[in-house]
Amino acid sequence: MNSTESIEPTAQSHRIDAARIGALARDFGPLIALILLAILGWVLNPSFGSWTNITNVLTRSAITGIISVGATFVIVSGEIDLSVGAMVALIASLMIIIVNQVAESTGNLMLAVAAGLAAGLIIGLFTGLINGILVTKGKIDSFIVTLGTMGIFRSLVIFVANGGTLTLNSDVREAFRPIYYDAWLSVPIPVWVLALVAVSGAIVLAKTRFGRYCRAVGSNADVAFYSAIRVDRIRLVAFVVQGFCVALATILYVPRLGSASSGTAVGGELEAITAVVVGGTALRGGYGRVWGSIAGALILTLIGNILDLTSIISVYLNGAVQGLIILGAALLQRGSRKR
Amino acid sequence: MNLKIKSLVVSLSLGVSGLIGFKAVAQEQIKIGVSVPSADHGWTGGIDFFAQQTKKRLEAAYKNLQVVVVTATNASDQANTLEDLVAAQQIKALVILPYESAPLTEPVRQVKKKGVFVTVVDRALTDPNIQDLYVAGDNPGMGKIAAKYFADRLGGKGNIVVLRGLPTVIDNQRFDAFMDGIKGTQIKVLDSKYANWNRDDGFKVMQDFLTRFPHIDAVWAQDDDIALGVLDALRQAHREKEMFVVGGGGMKQIVKRVEDKDTLVPVDIIYSPSMIAVAIEVTALHFVAQLPVNGHYILDSPLVTPDNAAQYYFPNSPF
Numbered sequence: 001m002n003s004t005e006s007i008e009p010t011a012q013s014h015r016i017d018a019a020r021i022g023a024l025a026r027d028f029g030p031l032i033a034l035i036l037l038a039i040l041g042w043v044l045n046p047s048f049g050s051w052t053n054i055t056n057v058l059t060r061s062a063i064t065g066i067i068s069v070g071a072t073f074v075i076v077s078g079e080i081d082l083s084v085g086a087m088v089a090l091i092a093s094l095m096i097i098i099v100n101q102v103a104e105s106t107g108n109l110m111l112a113v114a115a116g117l118a119a120g121l122i123i124g125l126f127t128g129l130i131n132g133i134l135v136t137k138g139k140i141d142s143f144i145v146t147l148g149t150m151g152i153f154r155s156l157v158i159f160v161a162n163g164g165t166l167t168l169n170s171d172v173r174e175a176f177r178p179i180y181y182d183a184w185l186s187v188p189i190p191v192w193v194l195a196l197v198a199v200s201g202a203i204v205l206a207k208t209r210f211g212r213y214c215r216a217v218g219s220n221a222d223v224a225f226y227s228a229i230r231v232d233r234i235r236l237v238a239f240v241v242q243g244f245c246v247a248l249a250t251i252l253y254v255p256r257l258g259s260a261s262s263g264t265a266v267g268g269e270l271e272a273i274t275a276v277v278v279g280g281t282a283l284r285g286g287y288g289r290v291w292g293s294i295a296g297a298l299i300l301t302l303i304g305n306i307l308d309l310t311s312i313i314s315v316y317l318n319g320a321v322q323g324l325i326i327l328g329a330a331l332l333q334r335g336s337r338k339r
Numbered sequence: 340m341n342l343k344i345k346s347l348v349v350s351l352s353l354g355v356s357g358l359i360g361f362k363a364v365a366q367e368q369i370k371i372g373v374s375v376p377s378a379d380h381g382w383t384g385g386i387d388f389f390a391q392q393t394k395k396r397l398e399a400a401y402k403n404l405q406v407v408v409v410t411a412t413n414a415s416d417q418a419n420t421l422e423d424l425v426a427a428q429q430i431k432a433l434v435i436l437p438y439e440s441a442p443l444t445e446p447v448r449q450v451k452k453k454g455v456f457v458t459v460v461d462r463a464l465t466d467p468n469i470q471d472l473y474v475a476g477d478n479p480g481m482g483k484i485a486a487k488y489f490a491d492r493l494g495g496k497g498n499i500v501v502l503r504g505l506p507t508v509i510d511n512q513r514f515d516a517f518m519d520g521i522k523g524t525q526i527k528v529l530d531s532k533y534a535n536w537n538r539d540d541g542f543k544v545m546q547d548f549l550t551r552f553p554h555i556d557a558v559w560a561q562d563d564d565i566a567l568g569v570l571d572a573l574r575q576a577h578r579e580k581e582m583f584v585v586g587g588g589g590m591k592q593i594v595k596r597v598e599d600k601d602t603l604v605p606v607d608i609i610y611s612p613s614m615i616a617v618a619i620e621v622t623a624l625h626f627v628a629q630l631p632v633n634g635h636y637i638l639d640s641p642l643v644t645p646d647n648a649a650q651y652y653f654p655n656s657p658f
Contacts, residue, residue, distance in 0.1 A: 045551060047551055048550075050550060052550060052576070053547075053550045056546050056550065060543060060546075158377075158378055161384075161657070162384070162388075162657050163377075163378025163383070163384030163387050163657050164381055164385070164388075164656075164657025164658060165381050165384075165564075165657070167592070181575060256542070256571070257538050257539065257542060257567065257568060259538060259567070261381060261384075262384075263381075263537055264539070304543065305547055307532075308532055308543070308544055308548070308551070309551050311530050315503075315531070315532055315533055316506065318533070
């Protein structure tokens with residue numbers, strides 16, 4: 001009796017230490033990976049730290065980052081959306097067609113851009129709603145629903161583009177360009193949008209009732225249902241949020257190159273899901289964090305950036321390096337959420 | 340007597356059927372099956388466009404000729420469409436742009452065994468004995484011509500960067516021929532990275548090259564889609580005056596810029612999807628004119644300059 005009492009405190013403190021380190025890795029794993037990667041990049045090539053490169057990387061991350069905020073909500077609710085890459089391509093194609101049409105018929109470039117932005121948002125919300133309705137009212141697994149809509153969206157792009165590439169007319173392209181290329185307080189606009197989406201997404205997920213319900217539904221849909229949560233409503237809204245985020249990302253994507261084709265954002269869905277999971281959100285749902293997804297998106301962009309800035313690794317091994325870093329980032333938080 | 344009448348009837352009917360038979364030969368329907376990849380990027384979009392255009396032209400010109408164009412989304416899908424073309428459509432000739440070389444060699448051999456005339460386009464089968472006719476662009480030629488242009492234009496020395504396509508045989512042929520072509524000059528390739536024949540990746544890779552190298556004399560993008568991404572990256576960094584960009588393929592936007600004497604895009608190198616049209620036309624010639632057409636048709640990869648750009652500009656093509 002005495003002996004057990006004397007042993008207990010040490011065992012407990014030991015356990016607490018392990019738990020602390022585990023918690024630290026779980027809480028800050030993606031951030032630690034991001035910092036390590038940034039240091040690596042800076043060591044390999046000092047121009048990595050230049051303001052131009054930093055803004056390049058942040059601006060490039062904006063598109064995946066914004067999509068991954070939406071994906072965080074979908075995944076936390078226990079669902080998955082595979083259609084986001086094709087959705088980018090579809091929204092971009094339709095935006096380009098509409099912007100060109102309005103510019104040609106009215107001659108008013110600002111009106112054309114405004115029409116494009118409005119159309120992008122409406123199409124994004126609508127496609128998200130379709131996914132959500134099919135999942136909730138159609139009672140089809142979201143994996144299959146979004147696999148189906150992915151094929152539909154992608155082939156609609158081929159159809160409207162006549163198998164080729166849609167391009168913004170050059171005058172309206174100039175009017176649209178600032179959305180991607182201009183800066184405010186020397187920070188590019190896409191980075192501001194990313195920051196805004198990230199902060200509001202984090203607040204909604206962590207502090208609002210909708211965020212709490214998302215986690216409840218993803219954690220255990222039956223319990224959530226018996227707790228009087230309208231499970232289907234929460235899932236539906238999560239898909240609409242995803243559609244909205246994809247639309248915002250596409251609005252930033254279109255002015256960058258002013259074109260879209262069937263090859264636009266191929267694999268975008270996997271990038272978004274990877275960013276979310278590397279960021280520490282549980283793929284099975286119930287737990288997630290928005291800032292982690294942003295860190296995940298930054299990690300993905302950084303890998304490509306660092307590989308471009310050096311030539312010590314054979315280009316044939318780019319994919320392997322990416323895989324290793326993603327696995328490493330995931331390992332950093334392996335202690336989290338054992339169930 | 341009875342026998343005589345019978346023989347008379349037989350010979351008459353033979354004669355008649357012979358006549359009918361002769362008539363049938365004269366107006367025999369010739370079906371050409373065309374099997375191509377579906378439009379999954381700009382260049383294959385161009386392939387589909389030129390295939391459809393040639394179908395319309397040939398069917399209008401020759402009443403007894405029918406061209407059936409089928410697209411496939413991957414190699415095994417394409418093998419299935421071949422079976423359908425032979426069994427259901429009973430084609431006399433097959434014009435195929437194989438998705439991949441190795442997996443389609445056997446299926447095409449099966450088609451050949453049925454007595455079908457086989458024309459292979461662009462990507463060669465692993466067994467060249469199967470084809471009657473081979474039509475392709477000149478990938479090593481693209482690299483060689485680009486290398487010569489760079490050497491001439493840069494006066495034999497300078498710093499350049501190279502953006503490659505996807506890790507495939509076609510990309511290796513272009514790249515190796517280019518590196519071979521600048522051998523012996525003082526042109527230095529600062530680095531080469533894959534941009535996956537894709538505008539977005541062309542933009543990203545070029546942004547990083549611009550961060551990394553303070554002085555670049557020229558960019559070999561070897562593809563017009565990549566080149567368009569490169570051009571936007573240059574514009575963003577305000578370094579358009581420093582260098583020039585050479586793409587490849589013959590995309591209409593780029594050919595137009597060459598024609599307009601854009602200093603940033605001084606030339607282009609053709610690798611046109613219109614090669615499918617050449618392949619279908621020559622195959623048709625074999626049937627309608629009974630010309631011996633068998634052999635290899637390698638289309639040159641000509642250099643497009645402001646002087647000759649007009650003849651390579653197809654405003655209606657999706658490519």
